[in-house]
Amino acid sequence: MYTKQEAASLKQAFWTAFGQYMSLHLSADGGKANWINYKTGEKNIYFRMNAGNKTASIGIEIAHPSDGIQHLYFEQFEQLKAVLHETLNEEWIWQKDVQDETGRYICRIYTFTEGVNIFKKEDWPAIISFLKPRILALDDFWVSAKYVFEALR
Template sequence: MYSKDELKQLKIEFWESFAAYCEVQPYLRHRRKMWILYNTKIKGVELKFDVGRQGAFVILEINHKKEEDRLAMFEKLTWYKKDLEKDIPSGLIWDICYIRESRQQVCRIYLSCEGIDFHRRQDWGQFFSFMAQNMYKLERNFLAIAEYIRE
């Protein structure tokens, strides 16, 4: 079990190690910014990483405060499901009603890699590989349809 400070330090080491891993991946070189994440230029739509004891997650999250706006954006994204899932053989998990720990309701479209634990450093290679490869694909596919979603 980690103390609060030890867990904070572990998270810092994890994200610094992930950034170093991404910098040496051939398919990620020469990018101006490593990931777009919160800068999708679509209100209430973000790309995210999540890691924890339960595994790794690569997420496209719709977090509009208004439920009707959130559901409308989710429906719009379902129109482009085939495009979003391009080059992702297992497909994406489409969750129209995900409840965060903060009790906020959001829509999530995501991939997960379960059975790995953020607290085990020997699992970090699996985390990094899964997260980098799948965020690269999800981000690329999202950017291909983003112009249509903004309309």
């Protein structure tokens, strides 16, 4: 078992290593990207990556303070579902109105893998291999899809 400080240090080391590894990749639009803290350019739409002691996940979170606008954004993603899944080369899980870790209701589109542990350095390559192609595919999707969401502002 790790202390909170040790756990935080290992997590920070993983995300630093992941960021350094991903820094070799340009965004689909040709620019530099902050892959760990990806900026969609749309307030309340986030690309999230997480890793813990049992799973790693990646997804899109819609967390607008207005339920109506949040649902409108989710419905727009549903309109783009085929394009998203084609770009990702897989189908993801779609959840409307689920509680996040803070108790706030959000909409989420995500996937995950089990059997990996961020606290085991020998699992880091598997976590990176899971996250890397998916964040790159999300970026590729977003380069063309973001304009649809700009029109909803």
